[in-house]
Every structure is written in C-alpha cells, then in structure tokens.
Amino acid sequence: MSDTRTTRTIVFPWFIVAAIVAAFALHRPELAILAAPFVVGFVYATRARALPTVRVATELSSERVMEGTAVELRGHIDAVHDATSLEIEPVVAAGLHVTPPGPARLRVDAGATAHVGWTLTCRHWGVYAVGGLRVRVVEPLSGREPILYTSPRHRLKVLPGVSRLRTLIVPVRTHGFGGNDPAHRVGEGVEFAQVRPYQPGDRRRDVNWRVSSRRGSLWVSGRRPDESADIVVFIDDFLDLAGPNGSSLDAAVRLAGTLAESYLARRERVGVIGFGGIVRWLEPAAGTMQHYRLLDALLETQSFLSYAQKSIARIPVRALPPGAFVVAISPLLDERARDALHDLARFDTVAIEVSAAQFATPQRDALGQVAYRLWNLERAARRRRLRNAGIPVVEWRSDEPVAPVIETLERWHRRAVVRHA
Amino acid sequence: VTRARAGSGVFAAAVVVLTRASAERLAVTAAIGVLAVAWTLLVAGLRRPVLVSGAVALLGGEYAVAIGGRGSQIDPLAPLVALLLYATFEATTAWTPDRPVRVEVGAAHHSVNVMLRVGVAAWMAALAVMAGVVLAPSGGTGMRVSGAAAACLAAVLLAALARRACRHQDAEAT
Helix, strand or coil: CEEEECHHHHHHHHHHHHHHHHHHHHCCHHHHHHHHHHHHHHHHHHCCCCCCCEEEEEEECCCEEECCCEEEEEEEEEECCCEEEEEEEEECCCCEEEECCCCEEEEECCCCEEEEEEEEEECCCEEEEECEEEEEECCCCCCEEEEEECCCCEEEEEECCCCCCCCCCCCCCCECCCCCEECCCCECCCEEEEEEECCCCCCHHHECHHHHHHHCCCEEEEEECEEECEEEEEEEECCCCEECCEEHHHHHHHHHHHHHHHHHHCCCEEEEEEEECCCEEEEEECCHHHHHHHHHHHHCCCCCCCCCCCCHHHCCCCCCCCCCEEEEEECCCCHHHHHHHHHHHHCEEEEEEECHHHHCCCCCCHHHHHHHHHHHHHHHHHHHHHHHCCCCEEEECCCCCCHHHHHHHHHHHHHHHHHHC | CHHHHHHHHHHHHHHHHHCCCCHHHHHHHHHHHHHHHHHHHHHHHHCCHHHHHHHHHHHHHHHHHHHHCCCCCCCCCHHHHHHHHHHHHHHHHHCCCCCCCEECHHHHHHHHHHHHHHHHHHHHHHHHHHHHHHHCCCCCHHHHHHHHHHHHHHHHHHHHHHHHHHHHHHHHHC
16 A cells, blocks of 8 residues: 555645735735645645555456457445545556556545446457556545555466468478378378389279279279478567567567467467577467467567677477478568577478568668668569578568468469478 | 536636736746646547646636735635635546446436535634634735644544545555
C-alpha cells in the first residue's frame, strides 16, 4: 500500500499563509476571511481516517487467445468495512487495449461484493501479465489517496494469428511413417509407383494381374509408402524493423505460425529455430502437443542486440536433422543471417524475404531516390546470390497475403528439385 | 465532466462579479478577472488539476486588488467570495481528472454529500472570522498584537497538521 498526496495538502497551506500575510500587509481583514474555507478544507484533507479493508479477486475469461480477439477481465471486490469511494483500475501490460478506458469508481458497503469488468482486446501476440487491479481509496476532498494493489495473477498468452494455406511446399526428403507425403522409395503404401518383374519374396497380393497377363510373366505393383518430413522453420531475429502496422519480426512470427500449423495439419514433424542475438530451437515433432510447444516458442521470439558471430554449426543435429526441409524467414539484412542461409544450402531450403522496403521511406530529393534504388538493387543481388546457391527465395510484403508467395516458392522449389535430380 | 467544467467557470465568474471594483481600479481588476476565469476554464478543459491553484491564486489576487480601493469599510460579501473561491478550487480539482472515470451512482452521492458538508463548514468558518473582524475593536496596538498572535497560531496549527499527516502516512506505510 502507498499514499499519493493530492494538491490540497501542498497548496492549501500556501494559500492560507499568503492570505493572512496579505491581510496584514494591505490592512484588509477580508483577505483573512478568504483563508477560512481553505483552513477547513486542509483540516478535512489531513484528518486521520481508517482505511477500508477490501478483498479483491480477478479472473480472466481465457488465458490463451488468438491475436485480435478479446477476453473479459472480471474483478470482484468484497468489502469488510464500508468502502465509500473506491477507484479500481486494471493493471495490464502495454499492448492490450482496455475497454472501457480508465478506472471505475464505486461504493461497496460492508459485507457486500461489487463486480466490475473490462474487455481486453489483444492486438499483438505475446505473453502479458494481467489481472492485477489497482484499488485507490479516493475519498472526496481528501489530502491522501492510499493505493491498495493486488498482485498480477494471470498470464495471458496471445497467440499469433495464422491464416490457412491451401498450397504448401512439398519437401524432397521424407522418412519414417505416419505422414501424408508419398515417399520417393518404393515400399508398402497406397500410392502407385511402378510395376516390376516378380521376385521371390514378393507378396501375392502385390501381383499386377492385368500386366502379368499381357506380358506372360508375373509382374508386381510397387507402391510408395506415406511418410513424414522434418520441417524446420528458421526465423532470423537479428533485426526487427518497426513499421506503422507492425514490425518485420511480428510478420515473421505470424508467417512461422501459419507454416507450422499448416505442416502439422499434414502430419509432418515441425520444429523451429530462432536465429539471432540468442539462438533458440525446438526439435521437430508432430502432434497437437507440438503445436502448442511451437506457439509457446514463437511467443518468446524477440530481437536481441548482439555483435557476436553466429553459425548454424551451434545448432544441435536433433534440432536441424540431416534431410530436413528448412523454410527460412528473414529480411536478409544482417550479414550473419545471410551467411547462415548460405550454410543452409546443403539442406533442402527455401527462403521467404520479409520485405524491408515496406519499412523504409525513401527521401524525396534526388540523392535519396538514387540511394533508395541502389539499396533495392543490393537487396535483389542478395536474393540472386541465394538463388545461385540453390535456395529459392521470394520477397514478401507483410501487408499482402502469403499464399501467392508460397505457391511461387513451391513452383521454384519443384523446378530446383527436378534440376538437382 | 461537462457540468463540472461549467461549475468551475460559474464559480470563478461569480468571484469576479462579487468583487465590485471601484471605478479607478475597474480596468485592472477586470483584466485580472477575465484572465483568471479564462485560466480556470482552460484548466478544466485541459483536465490539468495541477494548474488550478494558479487560477485560484489569480482570482484571490483580483479580489485583493479590488478591495484595496475601498475605504475602511469591510466588504460584507467577503465570506461568500471566500466560499466561492474554495468551491472553484474543489470543482476544478476534484471533477477534472486526467482520465475518464466511470463513477457509480452510490460513489457520486457520497461525493456530493461530503462536499456539501465541508462546504457548509467552510461557510461557517468564513462567517465566524467575519464576525470576529466586525466585532473586534478596530485599530490599536492590542489589535495588531492579537492579529499577529492569531497569524502565528495559524502557522503553528498548519505545521502541526502537516506533521501529523506525515506521521500518519509513515505509520500506514510501515
């Protein structure tokens, strides 16, 4: 609990003394009369008061919501003694929009319970401390306003908003079982792959009788097993470019969430690597639990300033397994991230460049225009170098839908695979 | 809030009207009065209660200038001016928060009740001082000495009250 002194306790003594001094100096007793109400006001403001005892409880309608949705914060105030004027305000972290704004002032009689509520709109993904109510005893005409805090009790997780992708980039290498991707090898599966002459050990049910009757010998059908792939979403968080409608890292995290959810829905094993000032990773896995683990990992994505050299050699093999399909999301501005992408060329990698151009405003003078064009040319040259290294890369503006970018990448990736084969 | 702002302006304007300045000081008092009322309205409009003390000081100064031109006769409206000055301060301070506050009916009734009670007490105090001034014999060394003693007593009282308030805060903090 703490006190805030109001202007009454500071200003009134000065008024009173000034009025009395002026009354004597000017020989006008009326000025002393002016001081009388302020003396009464000062005495009332500084009188000793018993603080009301209140118990405050809060609850959130949900502790895990999607970006852009709203949650209800409800407060319940039990008064042990009469609380004639309580000002109650939610203490929420910046980034949450509170409706209605500002505090509520109410009276709670002894033994009664008052209920107040606010709507918190979550405009930006992240983890927020929420639920503490700041309760002030706001006695009218008082000189002090004691504050009774309740500690924050809730953590609100606002998950990044994701969009649906109809097309996904199909990884080249698959392994294991239980996925939706037809494997490149022939084995037991559903999808037809080839016919070949019968060999001892082949099962009778694999015999392709139609082909066998035409050719006069036994032929069997080969099929592709359904397998899953290791998908690693690689986020470059060395830099975070701020813009009026969010930052580059915001866009990268939303895109990573979209990709992770879409690939998990295809029963792939998905992991994430945050490559920046701090290198973090989550090993690829499949399933609903992994979905939540991925979202939690994405919520912790932040840009940390660091001058240290980073290399993907520091990333353990389990987080970046051989044969993994890597989807890199980067503004391609930091040299260390670009070097890491070149190192990732030995994997099956595609890159999505979060366009830095949308966060830059070119200067209007001729020199500024030339500099802006040069900068864009330099960015195009970086993309070309990555393509030459075997990494298809597409520029994406975060205010545009991502589906066309993924479709373009899928086409390029397929071409690159065919060329490589 | 709109009513509170209007109330602040009305109280401040009433103080100016009640000064009844003499002819030779009319221009000065009118200028200060207009400035004080404008300041009060500005404070109420900008929701900056911190600045209200300046407006009240200006209003008090305007009254001091106005009554300076009078003779030895005591202004009978002084208690009313004092009450309006206090009301101007409270109306502008208490009802111009820097953020919008949802005030429930029960809390609003309590506030009005307290303000009325303190207002009546302030009015009575002003009348009591006025009665003391009128009834006391004018002039003389005895009167001056008693006045000085009253001023000292007021200062001591203020210091004691402030000290008590600080002690009370410390006790609550521990």
